[in-house]
Amino acid sequence: MATKRLFKHVLMPAVILCAGVIGSLLLTQQEVRAADTLVRYTDVPGTTASAQFTVTAATYDGSSSQTITAEKVASTQSAYADVSYARFAFAGTVTVTIRASSGSIADYSISPIHEGIQPVIDTANNAMTITLTNPGNTMERPIRLIVHKNYSLTDEKLFVLADPLEVSPPQLGQSGVYDVTSYGADKTGATNTRLAIQTAIQAVSDAGGGILYFPNGKYKTGGLLMKSNVKLYLESGALIQGTGADADFTRVPGTNSAYALIGFPDVSNAGILGRGVIDGAGASMTRSLRLVYTFGSDHIDIRDVYFRNSGKWTVHFAGSEDIVGRNYKIINDPLPSTDGTDPDNSVRVSIDGIFEYTHDDAIAIKASRYYGATGATADVTVSNSVFWTMKSGIKIGSEILDNVSGVKFTNNDIVFSDRVMAIYANGTATISDIEFKDNRSEKVSDEYKKMLVHFSTAYDSNEYGFGHIDGVRVTNHTAYFPSPALSEIKGYDGSHQIENVAFTDFVVSGTKVTETNKGSVFKVPFNSYTPNVTFASTTPVPVTVRVEAEAMTLSQYSVETQSSASGGKIIKASGTGTASYLSAAAAGTYSLVIAYYDENDGNSPFSVSLNGTVIDSWIADQDRGSASPNATTRVTRTISGVALQPGDVIVLQSTASGGDGGRIDCLDLIPQ
DSSP states (O other): OHHHHHHHHHHHHHHHHTHHHHHHHHHHHHHHSOOOEEEEOOOOTTOOBOSSEEEEEEETTSSOEEEEOOEEEOOSSTTSOOEEEEEEEEEEEEEEEEEESSSOGGGOEEEOGGGOOOOEEEGGGTEEEEEEEEOOOTTSOOEEEEEESTTOSSSOEEEEEEEOOOSSOOOTTSTTEEEGGGGTOOSEEEEEOHHHHHHHHHHHHHTTOEEEEEOSEEEEESOEEOOTTEEEEEOTTEEEEEOOOGGGOOBOTTOSSOEEEEEEESOEEEEEEESOEEEOOGGGOSSOEEEEEEESOEEEEEESOEEEOOSSOSEEEESOEEEEEESOEEEOOOOTTOOSEEEESOEEEEEESOEEEESSOSEEEEEOOGGGOOSOEEEEEEESOEEEESSEEEEEEEEESSOEEEEEEESOEEEEESEEEEEEOBSSSEEEEEEEESOEEEEEOSSSSOEEEEEESSOTTOTTOOOEEEEEEEEEEEESSOOSSOBEEEOOBTTBOEEEEEEEEEEETTEEOOTTTGGGTBOSSOOTTOOOEEEEOSSOOOOOEEEEGGGSEEEEEEEEEOTTSGGGEEEEEEEEEEEEEEOOSOSEEEEEEEEEEOOTTOOEEEEEEETTEEEEEEEEOOOOSOSSOSTTTEEEEEEEEEEEOTTOEEEEEEEOBTTBOOOEEEEEEEEO
């Protein structure tokens, strides 16, 4: 499904530009996809709009256009810029236009790289436009994008959070749906309404269970305790916000220091749903405030909601079982210890399609015995999610006092982290049967450990003792960039080893890590307590391929000598020329980068076709201050997310216009 959507991301701008050429293809796409639908969420009370970003969204068929508020989350930490997020739901195809009030929008990039988003830049309005498509399938992965200036921490970032449409959401007046305001809950935010909300939760549970509905509005509250068979539902404009006052929160049962906004102690069949916002106001408190915890609970469902401003671990699943967390979003002030999601002494936990921006670990799977919970952590999956964190991206540890096994991280994007994959067995138990598969990573920070991989049974001072790691599989991981420091696998002693770790198709900056070159990524040799750590390759890794234009099959082109060109030669069109290349690159997904000349004495049209289908076209109409082919007029055009197989035919075409000869230098195929 993701591959299909990626193809549309790349193709749709070409369709807009070349409707006459491939109108039949567009018709085919429109016939199979969902009807274009755009849902603008209601702004929650107190929303502050970003001064940097303006966002508009429109359906491709033109039936709807909306201004989407870029909601600003201000940082209280001087080292970090504010962030903003634009949230909406859609089906079919929408275009999203993002304008920047300062700086050049062309300086911003879009992550995850894997999505292959190719923005169209409008320099006159300092705006970029992207096209998003999904088929309206309820199981379609939500689209999570980060618009950033070269992964900067000091420039404001924008998160584009595009949800699938809600399917049969609860409605007031339906049987089993209860309006929280009918129990006296204040939705103006003027008072602490905890008592009324708690009364409503108890009443719904006593009635046999149901949905406690929060209409749009602001609900200021202290700590809440959930009851069995009750699910909270937040309308998109509903905000549940902590009071920010220590006195309004009591300790989590069984602890001396933990506090929470919403607790699930010893409950069954409960949850939080909807497209509204839960804000802890954690920076306002001296106590460490979690947003959600579970303890001794089962069949808990957390989905779709937006969590903001935790003061501690944000979502903590402790001593519980049969947990589903799907499509929720976490946006935290960069405070210390603000983990995103921590499954802990819990079993059968499924985390899917979430988004997290947080200071501490994005995912930290533990067996810490917190709240007095005991027992193994097992059967945990984390999939299809996007993370930005200043610490570890996908992690097991640090507190491991009971065994952890059967953990799978699949198809996740770690856009920014200090360690991408981490396992820390600082505890007396064993971590086993762990799989990292089909994940991707981008920027690794240069602040702390700075590693792609860090597996250790000797982590720091290890106040909990030393454990054992046995059986880790890292398969088909793509690291788009290397890490500033070498990765490390380190055992403690002969009784606390790391053994049976297999890296298969582990690619860093386009190069596959093998037994012969592992020293370029890892500290080697590994110490004496790491038996059977292996590196293998099952398929040829895609590598960057440069194709000189003069080496292609040419029609209506002549070859010229040019000192600024790769290889010293370029091709010039006589009328309309075509340059064809039969791809010999390994199968994979590539960015196609075309180096060409944009002189100011004409407006040559260019296009790129793959197997007879136009995938991009443009006009060379920039004024770069010269009417000659030289280093100043040599520019590039990038087409991202192009799936290639050996034998595919790539055709470059250009037409001479005035003195502009549609000149082309070379084509680079860069693996993604």
